Amino acid sequence: MTATATTSRHIVLTGATGQIAPLVVRHLAAHHRLTLTSRTARTTTRRPGAEHVACDYDAPESLVDAFRGADALFVVTNDPTRPEHDRNILKAAVEASVGHIVKLSAAAVHDRGAQDLVTRWQRDNEERIRRSGIPWTMIQPRLFMSHALAWASSIRTAGVTYALHPHSRNACIAPEDIAEASARVLGDAQHHFRSYELTGPQSLTAHEQSAVLAELLGRPLVCRELSRAEAHASYSRRYPTAMADALVASAERQLAGAKARTTDTVERLTGRPATTFAEWAARHRDRFV
Ligand SMILES: NC(=O)c1ccc[n+]([C@@H]2O[C@H](COP(=O)([O-])OP(=O)(O)OC[C@H]3O[C@@H](n4cnc5c(N)ncnc54)[C@H](OP(=O)(O)O)[C@@H]3O)[C@@H](O)[C@H]2O)c1
Numbered sequence: 001m002t003a004t005a006t007t008s009r010h011i012v013l014t015g016a017t018g019q020i021a022p023l024v025v026r027h028l029a030a031h032h033r034l035t036l037t038s039r040t041a042r043t044t045t046r047r048p049g050a051e052h053v054a055c056d057y058d059a060p061e062s063l064v065d066a067f068r069g070a071d072a073l074f075v076v077t078n079d080p081t082r083p084e085h086d087r088n089i090l091k092a093a094v095e096a097s098v099g100h101i102v103k104l105s106a107a108a109v110h111d112r113g114a115q116d117l118v119t120r121w122q123r124d125n126e127e128r129i130r131r132s133g134i135p136w137t138m139i140q141p142r143l144f145m146s147h148a149l150a151w152a153s154s155i156r157t158a159g160v161t162y163a164l165h166p167h168s169r170n171a172c173i174a175p176e177d178i179a180e181a182s183a184r185v186l187g188d189a190q191h192h193f194r195s196y197e198l199t200g201p202q203s204l205t206a207h208e209q210s211a212v213l214a215e216l217l218g219r220p221l222v223c224r225e226l227s228r229a230e231a232h233a234s235y236s237r238r239y240p241t242a243m244a245d246a247l248v249a250s251a252e253r254q255l256a257g258a259k260a261r262t263t264d265t266v267e268r269l270t271g272r273p274a275t276t277f278a279e280w281a282a283r284h285r286d287r288f289v
Contacts (some may be wrong), residue, residue: 009072009187010071010072011032011074011187012035012036012066012074012098013036013037013074014077015037015074015076016036019175020076020104025047026045027183032187034050035066036051037053037054041053057077058085060088063089063092063093063096066092067096068097072099072186073102074104075101076104077125080117080246081117081243083121087128094134099134100134100136100137100189102136102139102186103125104139104182105122105126107141107197109138110140113253114250114253116245117246118243135192135193137191139196140195140198141178142170142200144173144175145172145174145200145277148213148277155213155221155288156288160221160224161223162225163225164248166223167205169254169257170204171204172200172277173199173275174200174275174280176275177270180266180269181266185269200266200276202262203259208277212281213281216288235248
């Protein structure tokens with residue numbers, strides 16, 4: 001066993017109530033000290049010894065307290081209309097002398113044509129971290145496969161899935177793969193100053209995802225094409241207009257083929273093949289019935 005594998009580190013994970021950070025925790029060795037953060041300190045993991053502390057990206061002093069002594073910090077933010085969140089996190093990380101930042105970013109930063117709000121926000125976040133003087137690793141995933149869970153209700157009630165440009169391809173990735181890859185790099189100097197573009201093993205259309213789900217559930221599903229206006233209206237019910245615009249722009253890039261490329265990065269980091277959509281769906285079958 002290498003010294004790296006056995007060295008105990010203090011790892012702080014932001015986004016402890018979100019999708020990825022709780023999954024990262026499952027892949028971190030038991031000898032690490034873990035601090036999990038979100039605005040409310042509610043327990044989301046059964047990991048013994050993990051401390052869950054409250055902090056707020058809008059309250060910089062709470063961040064310094066939470067990050068102090070961290071050998072590695074996993075950074076998750078989710079509001080592109082609030083760039084100050086990432087600025088505050090980075091300032092606090094510098095003040096708290098954090099040893100390594102692993103940033104949950106997005107593969108879209110590599111898409112040359114991507115100039116929407118979300119992609120510009122992630123590029124700015126990455127650039128700021130790169131200039132900070134703290135060793136960094138960028139985790140850059142494609143669309144999370146878990147977006148298919150948005151179809152759960154319409155599948156149950158009407159046997160319908162829906163998408164803007166349902167024939168366009170996305171190399172979507174299982175959140176569990178993003179988490180395992182992130183756990184592999186946290187606090188490991190071999191991964192300092194590296195960016196990892198993570199995708200699933202195949203590039204699928206919404207029609208193909210629907211077919212996978214139909215096979216899994218043993219009943220026919222119809223994949224309905226949304227117009228741009230319908231998609232924008234649906235995004236606008238959940239997000240500010242600027243975000244809805246960005247999501248429609250993102251779908252247009254997908255139509256142009258920008259999101260179809262697959263990488264072997266999951267396998268290189270974890271030593272096993274990336275999860276297929278069929279495998280991911282089978283593991284989450286109960287969510288669709
Ligand atoms: N979804 C995708 O397909 C996809 C693809 C590529 C990249 N990404 C990137 O992945 C990241 C995660 O996105 P997500 O929407 O999936 O996130 P998420 O799982 O909803 O996680 C957000 C986390 O941030 C915490 N948080 C939010 N505001 C906070 C604040 N003011 N202070 C402290 N904690 C706060 C939340 O905790 P509380 O609210 O409990 O405080 C929550 O734990 C984003 O950067 C996104 O761009 C997503």
